[in-house]
Amino acid sequence: MQDALCTVSCCAPYRQGLSHKRSYGFSRTSSFGPNDCVLTDIVIGGTDTTITTVEWVMSELLNNPEIMSKVQQELKHVVGMNNIVEESHLPNLHYLDAVLKETLRLHPALPLLLPKRPSQSAIVGGYTIPEGTKVFLNVYAIHRDPQVWESPLEFQPERFLRHSTNFDYAGNNMKYLPFGSGRRICAGLPLAEKMVMFMLASLLHSFDWKLPEGEKVDLSEGFGLVIKKSERLFAIPTPRLPNFDLYQ
């Protein structure tokens, strides 16, 4: 167990006896050991981000019923109506993948990533960043920059089908960084991508979704390290599959 945990990148400084350079906005107690740190990172990093992302995708889809219908058509084609979603279906859900990428563009769960402190002074774009400066990267602004994105405020998943080779989650393209970049990129990225795709595919394959009568989706944002919707989403599911035994 200990070996498995210690492979997570943020534990490495502890193993080398160095101090942790990340600032989270709250102080760590001295009773925390290396493995507590990893577990805390995983719980904090892996829950709010994932839930918030699923909620934003569902909100955007309820706001764009024609896009939701395209996702469900794809699920009908790839998964079938007498089957339930399996992990093996996920690589073939290209349109749902584009919907997730477009949602993470407009609603990156961590809009400023996590703060970093350079361990030595550096010059970036002509600016000197002294050692120890707290640095935030405004991914939210980059993802909505009209010089980078055409019609940046519109929800258009198709843009990721056109540019699918350029925009992945690996953090190599500085125009699109929903999981960060470099050695502090999201440590849960492979799990997060699969988990969110699986949840969305299951929700949209098994159910049709609508809003309560007369209600509209409120897309306004709250304020925080993780950008959540200011109002929780309330939607009504109706079973979609003909064979109800599949739900059991």
Ligand code: HEM
């Ligand atoms: C949709 C879901 C998720 C999103 C959008 C997301 C996004 C991010 C971002 C932007 C960062 C900061 C990267 C940086 O500062 O450069 C991060 C860090 C991190 N994430 Fe995630 N994350 C998600 C899910 C998860 C999950 C499921 C886990 C674990 C099970 C996880 C674990 C972590 C950890 C441990 C870090 C800190 C990495 C480090 O400091 O080296 N994340 N995440």
